[in-house]
Amino acid sequence: MSARTDPPPVLEVRDVTVRFAGLTALDGVSLTVAPGSVHALIGPNGAGKSTCFNVLSGLYRPAAGTVRLGDTELTRLPPHRVAGLGVARTFQNIVTTEGTVADNLMLGRHALSRAGFAASALRLPRAVREQRDHRERAREIAELVGLEGRFDTPVAALSYGDRKRVELARALCLEPRVLLLDEPVAGMNAAERARTAEVVRDVRARLGLSVLLVEHDMGLVMRLADEVTVLDFGRRIAHGTPEEVQRHPEVLRAYLGTGGSGEDAA
Numbered sequence: 001m002s003a004r005t006d007p008p009p010v011l012e013v014r015d016v017t018v019r020f021a022g023l024t025a026l027d028g029v030s031l032t033v034a035p036g037s038v039h040a041l042i043g044p045n046g047a048g049k050s051t052c053f054n055v056l057s058g059l060y061r062p063a064a065g066t067v068r069l070g071d072t073e074l075t076r077l078p079p080h081r082v083a084g085l086g087v088a089r090t091f092q093n094i095v096t097t098e099g100t101v102a103d104n105l106m107l108g109r110h111a112l113s114r115a116g117f118a119a120s121a122l123r124l125p126r127a128v129r130e131q132r133d134h135r136e137r138a139r140e141i142a143e144l145v146g147l148e149g150r151f152d153t154p155v156a157a158l159s160y161g162d163r164k165r166v167e168l169a170r171a172l173c174l175e176p177r178v179l180l181l182d183e184p185v186a187g188m189n190a191a192e193r194a195r196t197a198e199v200v201r202d203v204r205a206r207l208g209l210s211v212l213l214v215e216h217d218m219g220l221v222m223r224l225a226d227e228v229t230v231l232d233f234g235r236r237i238a239h240g241t242p243e244e245v246q247r248h249p250e251v252l253r254a255y256l257g258t259g260g261s262g263e264d265a266a
């Protein structure tokens with residue numbers, strides 16, 4: 001049981017609008033995540049980044065616009081269908097504390113299980129074999145994110161950084177084509193941030209997937225992203241390479257009012 005090897009399809013967000021009562025949280029936003037790229041979505045507080053992630057992962061239904069993964073329309077599909085089609089996400093504030101690393105990763109594999117519940121419960125040979133293969137793949141993924149030797153460790157005994165990596169590994173256990181990372185280094189110290197950046201780079205290279213990243217740590221964004229889309233008040237105000245958006249006058253205005261480096265300002 002191994003990773004998918006074909007390149008991920010392009011992820012296309014087109015003219016997406018989301019309204020909450022009187023407020024337009026996203027106003028005709030478009031972005032394209034190129035196959036195998038790291039694309040960062042940044043913007044000041046309340047810009048619409050989480051709303052965009054929630055549309056992409058099927059939690060919110062947009063009032064207008066479309067989301068497509070290659071030829072497949074994802075717009076308005078429920079979250080489990082979106083995940084099943086290859087778009088997995090991590091959550092900003094959910095850090096697992098129950099069970100072992102293996103238990104959590106096997107939950108991630110559950111959606112890929114072919115043997116039915118009855119076959120698993122009766123421990124039929126096919127189901128036993130499948131479980132063993134899923135466990136082996138989950139162990140490989142744990143190693144990929146730097147949790148080697150921790151597979152049978154209770155999550156509660158891990159450091160905060162390692163627990164965030166369990167969340168990342170759980171998403172990878174779905175064998176996604178596109179990974180949505182919601183503030184993967186929030187709350188981490190400098191050493192953990194650097195380690196997570198390395199892990200994300202490594203995962204992208206080894207699994208060949210695309211990554212869409214929401215992150216407030218501009219240092220991380222600048223190091224990891226191939227392309228950056230900047231939102232402000234629900235509108236896309238800039239798009240380009242990290243160097244281009246850092247210099248973009250609209251971006252400087254949105255973050256700082258006047259101008260400056262933009263460091264740590266997302």
Ligand SMILES: Nc1ncnc2c1ncn2[C@@H]1O[C@H](COP(=O)(O)OP(=O)(O)OP(=O)(O)O)[C@@H](O)[C@H]1O
Pocket residue numbers: 020023024025043044045046047048049050051052
């Ligand atoms: N469920 C909701 N109901 C009403 N308004 C909402 C809801 N979710 C978000 N909003 C509003 O939509 C706008 C965009 O919010 P969103 O959380 O997407 O921004 P963000 O860029 O992720 O911000 P942050 O960086 O602070 O997480 C904000 O004005 C927010 O108050």
